[in-house]
Amino acid sequence: MEINTYILWIIIGTAVVTFIPRVLPFIILSRLDLPEWVLKWLEYVPVAVMAALLAQEVLIYDNELSFSFQNLKLLAIVPTFITAIITRSLIGTVLVGILSMLILQYVFI
Structure with a gap:
């Protein structure tokens, strides 16, 4: 079975787009004193x-x-x-x- 590089980049891109909004607020808010x-x-x-x-x-x-x-x-x-x-x-x-x-x-x- 061959992996299509286009599909691989789509998977990586969606993973990054999903990961950023979940982790970025956590990183920013953990450094602030609310x-x-x-x-x-x-x-x-x-x-x-x-x-x-x-x-x-x-x-x-x-x-x-x-x-x-x-x-x-x-x-x-x-x-x-x-x-x-x-x-x-x-x-x-x-x-x-x-x-x-x-x-x-x-x-x-």
């Missing part, structure tokens, strides 16, 4: 990103915003969210979410 309010604000970024991703996935049903009982993801998130709050276990939360969707799809579809 104010306390900025550090406090940055603590909420992962939660906000996760909430945005989760809300989009759970609340959209048939390309529309849906709060109906036909939206099985919305029903499955209830036990999943309760498990996350009580156990604070990632693996437990994921397993409850998978099992909830499995049971709901088996019952309703």
